């Protein structure tokens with residue numbers, strides 16, 4: 001049997017080892033292999049209804065083929081989610097994990113002003129998560145429910161990936177997007193005198209995470225509309241793709257990034273990339289209902305956009321229903337001065353970057 005007849009290589013599992021087909025005499029391995037192929041086939045079938053003109057060849061060959069418009073650049077981002085680090089099997093539903101896995105990648109495309117072309121997902125799961133739970137579908141099935149629902153909303157086909165049995169649940173997503181050549185929003189474009197903006201509201205995701213972890217996941221089952229609303233932004237963040245594209249296409253923003261690790265941490269990265277400093281006015285921050293200033297400044301995962309614009313640029317109040325709010329300004333960096341300053345109650349104080357950081 002040739003390699004191409006054997007499986008769907010653009011969505012291949014680790015058990016797929018074409019060179020070993022001469023020795024197919026290990027019944028247990030064969031059973032596992034069959035199981036994996038059946039799982040992969042089930043995923044492939046779920047992606048058949050995807051409609052996306054840019055997907056010229058989807059799952060089923062050695063590679064997917066994506067079409068580009070003339071004069072576009074490709075934007076690529078990858079993001080790893082681990083149980084116990086980025087999500088918790090004890091606290092998060094499979095749907096929420098699937099949604100969040102894709103949202104993280106889409107948010108990076110939004111930050112560059114890119115339009116999504118396709119997603120590629122590598123999934124490592126303990127076997128029990130691939131098995132039906134009584135009459136309920138498997139954890140993996142519900143994970144794909146969450147991921148594919150968001151993918152459909154943003155016309156982002158799942159065009160390939162990999163699947164492996166793993167002691168630790170993990171999801172590694174790759175997003176491929178396209179941006180008009182020369183118009184991508186970079187972190188390095190901010191200049192002194194420009195103004196600093198965010199989309200949407202800040203602190204909601206940190207507030208939701210706090211509720212979820214303090215209740216050990218019980219908050220997710222709460223019937224209270226208020227609790228559900230507070231959890232929503234943590235469980236189902238919305239990548240700001242329409243906002244990023246508009247800012248890029250109309251050249252409204254000079255620099256941008258998405259808020260994944262917290263405003264203080266991410267702003268520190270933006271000013272460093274641009275070689276500038278920034279002042280944030282606490283009174284201007286658009287706090288989400290119930291969120292504290294601390295959560296807005298240092299809580300991660302809001303997945304809003306942080307961007308800069310020239311003081312003379314006329315920005316709309318909102319883009320696609322999401323408000324834009326001025327929160328401060330860009331100033332020149334100078335030796336001995338903090339890169340970030342917080343104006344609060346008439347006082348200026350240095351603002352430490354203290355959001356989410358790995359290996360810290």
Ligand SMILES: [Mg+2]
Pocket residue numbers: 107108111257258260
């Ligand atoms: Mg990012």
